[in-house]
Every structure is written in structure tokens, then in C-alpha cells.
Amino acid sequence: MTGAAPLLEVTDLAVEFRTPGGVVRAVDGLTYQVEAGRTLAIVGESGSGKSVSSLAVMGLLGPTAHVTRGTARLNGTDLLALPPREHRARCGQDVAMVFQDALAALNPVLTVGFQLTEALRARHRISRGEARQRAVELLDLVKVPHARERVRDYPHQFSGGMRQRVMIACALALDPKVLIADEPTTALDVTVQAQVLRLLAEIQAERQMGLVLITHDLGVVAGVADDVTVMYAGRAVEQAGVLGAFRSPAHPYTRALLQSVPQLGSRTRLPVIPGRPPGPGDRPAGCPFHPRCALAQDVCRADPPPPLVEAAPGRWSACHFAGDVLRGAAVPAETTPEGDPR
Numbered sequence: 001m002t003g004a005a006p007l008l009e010v011t012d013l014a015v016e017f018r019t020p021g022g023v024v025r026a027v028d029g030l031t032y033q034v035e036a037g038r039t040l041a042i043v044g045e046s047g048s049g050k051s052v053s054s055l056a057v058m059g060l061l062g063p064t065a066h067v068t069r070g071t072a073r074l075n076g077t078d079l080l081a082l083p084p085r086e087h088r089a090r091c092g093q094d095v096a097m098v099f100q101d102a103l104a105a106l107n108p109v110l111t112v113g114f115q116l117t118e119a120l121r122a123r124h125r126i127s128r129g130e131a132r133q134r135a136v137e138l139l140d141l142v143k144v145p146h147a148r149e150r151v152r153d154y155p156h157q158f159s160g161g162m163r164q165r166v167m168i169a170c171a172l173a174l175d176p177k178v179l180i181a182d183e184p185t186t187a188l189d190v191t192v193q194a195q196v197l198r199l200l201a202e203i204q205a206e207r208q209m210g211l212v213l214i215t216h217d218l219g220v221v222a223g224v225a226d227d228v229t230v231m232y233a234g235r236a237v238e239q240a241g242v243l244g245a246f247r248s249p250a251h252p253y254t255r256a257l258l259q260s261v262p263q264l265g266s267r268t269r270l271p272v273i274p275g276r277p278p279g280p281g282d283r284p285a286g287c288p289f290h291p292r293c294a295l296a297q298d299v300c301r302a303d304p305p306p307p308l309v310e311a312a313p314g315r316w317s318a319c320h321f322a323g324d325v326l327r328g329a330a331v332p333a334e335t336t337p338e339g340d341p342r
């Protein structure tokens with residue numbers, strides 16, 4: 001982060017689903033900021049709340065979902081405080097989303113050309129003919145070959161990688177200031193993944209957009225992001241510039257994630273994070289990471305850590321021992337978070 005005013009600033013967001021089986025706290029304290037011209041990666045294991053939080057920002061949650069806390073300020077306006085129609089209209093102007101599942105997000109019975117022209121005409125006062133021309137240009141921009149012919153095709157006639165490009169084109173049709181891309185390359189093979197990511201990075205730089213890139217792939221984060229927010233059990237546990245977070249993480253979960261990434265040429269056995277992330281219904285007391293944390297102390301089992309605190313300039317962590325973890329120091333046994341011997 002550069003210290004410039006963020007375009008989109010999400011603070012302490014909490015979302016729950018009220019289901020017949022009980023309340024599911026899907027997001028429970030997510031904070032992040034994205035600035036113009038920068039890419040923020042949001043990383044987290046499956047079920048950590050990445051998609052639900054993005055849908056909340058966009059105002060696209062279903063009727064069983066409720067935002068119970070937090071703000072999502074777009075250029076200073078809290079989207080979550082707006083009536084639903086205004087919220088969606090405001091997002092339609094300035095924020096667009098590339099959905100995790102492109103096939104499900106595109107309408108299967110409409111040609112991609114029609115879907116693009118509708119998106120363009122919803123955003124700009126232009127004729128159908130002009131929109132059609134812009135649709136071809138957008139498909140060209142996202143490097144779909146033979147764009148002029150392909151606008152007549154239906155989504156199922158595109159390969160996975162090409163469909164993802166069509167989704168990106170649909171999002172760009174809205175001329176967004178912020179683009180949220182939810183796992184845009186998960187289903188793609190590595191070569192196509194690299195092409196799509198390069199394309200997103202080029203467009204982001206050219207248009208000076210704020211890009212929120214959701215992924216569980218640390219290689220992707222290292223390759224394209226400026227900043228990173230790490231999520232665990234519905235909340236942000238670390239936020240920092242990518243270089244700093246990768247060199248000296250300030251949260252044990254980030255540290256464990258980085259240690260479990262294979263290194264080319266290394267033959268040593270990779271450490272794995274023991275156990276599984278807790279579901280929304282079975283989060284333990286205290287720090288939600290404590291059953292899996294090699295550094296857990298009694299205080300971690302008893303007291304939740306504070307939300308993100310600045311352990312060093314620009315280095316935010318939600319750990320009782322953030323400062324020690326950041327310095328790479330072992331957390332001494334039998335200490336309190338303040339470091340006083342018990």
C-alpha cells in the first residue's frame with residue numbers, strides 16, 4: 001500500500017446466513033483496502049469467506065444472507081448503508097466482478113455478443129450498433145481470436161480459458177474503477193492461467209483500476225499482486241505488501257502457508273498445516289487458528305486476538321504475538337501477549 005486514499009475500503013465486514021440448520025457466520029471481521037492502480041490479492045483456504053465477502057460488497061447476496069457488521073466504502077461512500085437498488089446501481093457504475101464460475105455466470109441461451117452489448121448499453125448511452133462494435137473491440141482486447149465472428153457464439157462454444165476472457169470482457173464493459181476477480185483462473189491449466197493473469201495485469205495497469213484478485217494460489221499472489229490480505233475462518237489475519245509478507249510474515253498462518261509451498265529443486269519433505277480449517281459452525285474459542293498453530297499459548301485458547309494491529313509500519317496482523325512472529329522469534333512458552341512472565 002502506498003498510503004494514497006483507497007478506492008475501496010472494507011472494514012470489519014461480517015456476513016451470516018440464517019438457515020433452517022442455524023446461523024452460519026461465513027464472514028466474521030474482514031478488513032482490506034485497494035488503491036487505484038494496485039492489485040490486492042485475497043488469499044484463503046476454501047470456505048474462508050472470500051466469495052461471500054465479495055458478493056456482499058457487490059450487493060449480490062441472496063435473501064438468507066445478512067450483513068451484520070462493517071462498512072464497504074467506495075470513494076468514501078458506504079455501499080452497505082445504501083438501499084439495495086442504489087447499492088447495486090452504484091456498483092454497476094464503479095465496481096465489476098469476474099465470478100468464480102464463468103459458465104454459471106454467463107447466460108447459456110444468449111450469445112456472448114448479446115450479453116456484452118446489454119452490459120455496454122446498461123452503462124453507456126450508445127446505440128445497438130455502436131454497442132455491437134464495442135463488444136467486438138472488447139473481445140479483441142481480452143485476446144479472443146476472430147472476435148468479429150465469435151460474438152455470435154454461445155458460452156458453451158468457448159473453452160474454459162476463452163470463457164474466462166469473455167467474463168473479463170463483460171466486466172470491463174462496465175468501465176469499472178475496481179474489478180473484483182474471484183478465482184478467475186482456478187479451472188484453467190497453468191499456461192492458460194498465466195495468459196489470463198497477464199491479461200488482467202495489463203488491463204489493470206492500463207486503466208489504473210484497483211484490482212481485487214481472489215485466489216488460494218500463493219504463486220499467483222507472488223506473480224501479480226502488490227498487496228495481500230490473508231483470510232482465515234472468515235476474517236483477515238494478515239495484511240501487508242506482498243514482498244514484506246512473503247519475506248517475513250507477521251501471522252503464523254501465513255508463515256505456515258508459505259512453508260507448505262513446494263520449492264523447485266528442493267527434496268526436503270514439505271511441512272503441512274495439521275488439521276483442517278474450522279467450518280463456520282465449529283470455530284474454537286480464542287484464536288480460531290489455535291488448534292493448528294505451532295506457536296499457540298494458553299492465552300490463544302482463551303482470548304481471541306485483536307483484529308488487525310500494525311506490528312510494524314504497513315504490516316498488519318491479528319495474532320497475540322504478531323511482533324514476535326514478524327521478527328522471526330520463537331514465542332516463549334508461558335508468556336502473556338504483553339510478554340510478561342506469568
Ligand SMILES: Nc1ncnc2c1ncn2[C@@H]1O[C@H](COP(=O)(O)OP(=O)(O)OP(=O)(O)O)[C@@H](O)[C@H]1O
Pocket residue numbers: 017019024025026027044045046047048049050051052053062064100216279280
Ligand atoms: N447460501 C449459503 N448458505 C449457507 N452457508 C453458505 C452459503 N453460501 C456460502 N456459505 C458458507 O459460507 C462460508 C464461506 O463461503 P465462500 O463461498 O465465501 O468460501 P470461499 O472462501 O469463497 O471458498 P472457495 O475457495 O471454495 O471458493 C462457507 O462455509 C460456505 O459453506
Ligand code: SF4
Pocket residue numbers: 251252253287288289290291293294295296297300305318319320321331
Ligand atoms: S494468536 Fe496464538 S494461536 Fe493464534 S495465530 Fe497467534 S500464536 Fe497462533
Ligand SMILES: [Mg+2]
Pocket residue numbers: 050051052100182
Ligand atoms: Mg469462492
